[in-house]
Amino acid sequence: MSEGTMQRAAQSDQRDLGVPPTPSRQWGRTKRTYRVLLGAAAVPLMLVATACSSDSGSSSDDNAAGAGKSSESSASVSPSPTVQAAAYKSLPDACDTLSKGTLGDLVPKASKSGKQGKSDDVATRGSCSWSSLDNNGVKGSQFRWLNVSLLRFDSDVTRGEGDKLAQEYYDKQVQDAQSVDGAKNAKTEPVTGTGDQATLVRYDLKKKEGSFKQQTLVTRVENVVVTLDYNGAGLAGEKTPSADSLAKLVKSAAKEAVASVTKANASGGSTGTTASPSPSKSASKSASPSKSASSKS
Structure with a gap:
């Protein structure tokens, strides 16, 4: 091995x-x-x-x-929508729009203070009325009635600019004055030198008390509409007042009312800004149309 x-x-x-x-x-x-x-x-x-x-x-x-x-x-993300801000932010007291002298010419026997209209927002709407009865005994009496209404529109991103909204309301007021039931001899004429635009509607209105001469003057200044309803009548046999004389008086009063609106916003004025929902939505309702004014007389 x-x-x-x-x-x-x-x-x-x-x-x-x-x-x-x-x-x-x-x-x-x-x-x-x-x-x-x-x-x-x-x-x-x-x-x-x-x-x-x-x-x-x-x-x-x-x-x-x-x-x-x-x-x-x-x-x-798109930028927030903007709209041109309204020029006027406030209103004068409607009962303070006319001087004592002017009231003395239009409603000579009226009380010292007018009757304030109800308003849910005095910054956007207001009205005041005066009535006068000059009693001449057996010869009858002269009746006068005056109402001043103010309506201001704010700019709103969903509804548009304040002056355009005021323009729409201005047109509606003129149309309402032209379509009063029972109006006779109606005439419409433009008025110059009063606000941005102004229109006077005149007509005769027969009532049980007598024959009334109605004058409705609508004017717009920026985003504010001023409406003056003025009428007169000769009662109990007194002669009917002159429509031309009443028209002259109401034109003078309209200029003064517009000046009061401008004065109340003397420190105002603004540029385009982002606008919030306007509080004047409730104010878009008719402030004191001439139809109701005539029926009150």
Whole structure:
């Protein structure tokens, strides 16, 4: 038996008897095991690095997408709508629009103070009326009645500029004065030198008390409409007043009323601004149409 054969036989006997292998063979297996462990440990490190790289890209993409959405959202927001602000912000007291001298000419026997009309917002609407009865005994009496109404419109982003809203109401007031039931000999004429525009509507109205001469003068100054209803009658045998004389008086009074509106806003004036919903929505109703004024007389 050769030496190599004897060595393999001895090693085989050692395995059979549970004797540990020789150091050289054990070191060979240990080196292989170490290499396997190193390889196994490298795999998780590679997975962790790959995951971090993937997360970093995703986060960057998300941030870019978020920035894009934010930019798109900002670009889609339109500026707040604006409208030219109304020129006049207040109204004078309707009972103070005419001087004592003017009232003495139009309603000579009226009480010292007029009758204030009801208003839910004195900043946008107001009215005042005076009545006069000059009793001449058996000859009869002269009756006069005057009403001044003021209506102011604010600018509103949904409804438009104040002066345009006032223009619409001005037109309506003139139309109402022209369509009074029972009116006879109606005439309409423009009035110059009073506000931005003015119209006088004249007609005769027969009532049980007598024949009335009605004068309705509507004028607009900026975003405010002033309406003066003035009528006169000769009662109980007194002669009917002259329509021309009444028209002259009411034209003079209208100029004075417009001047009162301008004076009340002397420190006003404004430029275009963002307008809030106007409080004058409730004021868009007719303030004191000539139809009702005639019926009161």
